[in-house]
Amino acid sequence: MTIFSKIIKGEIPSYKIAENEHFYAFLDIFPLVQGHTLIVPKVETDKFFDVDDQLLAEWLLFAKPIARAIEQAIPCNRVGMSVVGLEVPHAHMHLIPINSADDLNFTRQKLKLSQEEFKAIQEKITSGL
Known part of the structure; x- marks a missing residue:
């Protein structure tokens, strides 16, 4: 069982953004940027x-309103999408507020946010859904 399956089952806490019968969206705890x-x-x-x-088709349709909510909640030029899939053997999509292509550079240092900051970001995004 992957760490993502444990998050989906609630065995590991997360900052949930949205969920339906097929997908689970949550804040990355090692974010490149807020949101x-x-x-x-x-x-x-895998x-x-x-x-x-x-x-796969439903995945994009599920992601679309989330991307729009992120764009409203976090000042950015647009929301970029990335699929890397090297760290966790469970397919996943990243939605990242970006102002330049470099904002999608996964070799950059990740942010360290407090629980309060994560909760505030979660609330901003979910209020737009």
Whole structure:
């Protein structure tokens, strides 16, 4: 069982943004920028392009209102999307508020936010959904 499956089951706490029967969205606890959100399918699949075609299409539709809510909550030029998939063997999508392509550079140092900061960001984003 991956760390993401444990988060989905509530065994590990998270800052949930949205959920439906197929997907779970939550704030990345090692964010590149404030508002950095992960979306994972509830079915464990290692690689993004191994996800069932129908589920892959639904994933983008699930992500769309979340991206819009992030854009409203966090000052940015747009919300970028990235799929890297090297750290956790559970397909996942990153939605990241960006102002330049460098904002999607995963080799950059991650932010260290307090619990209060995470909760405030969570509230800003979820209030836009």
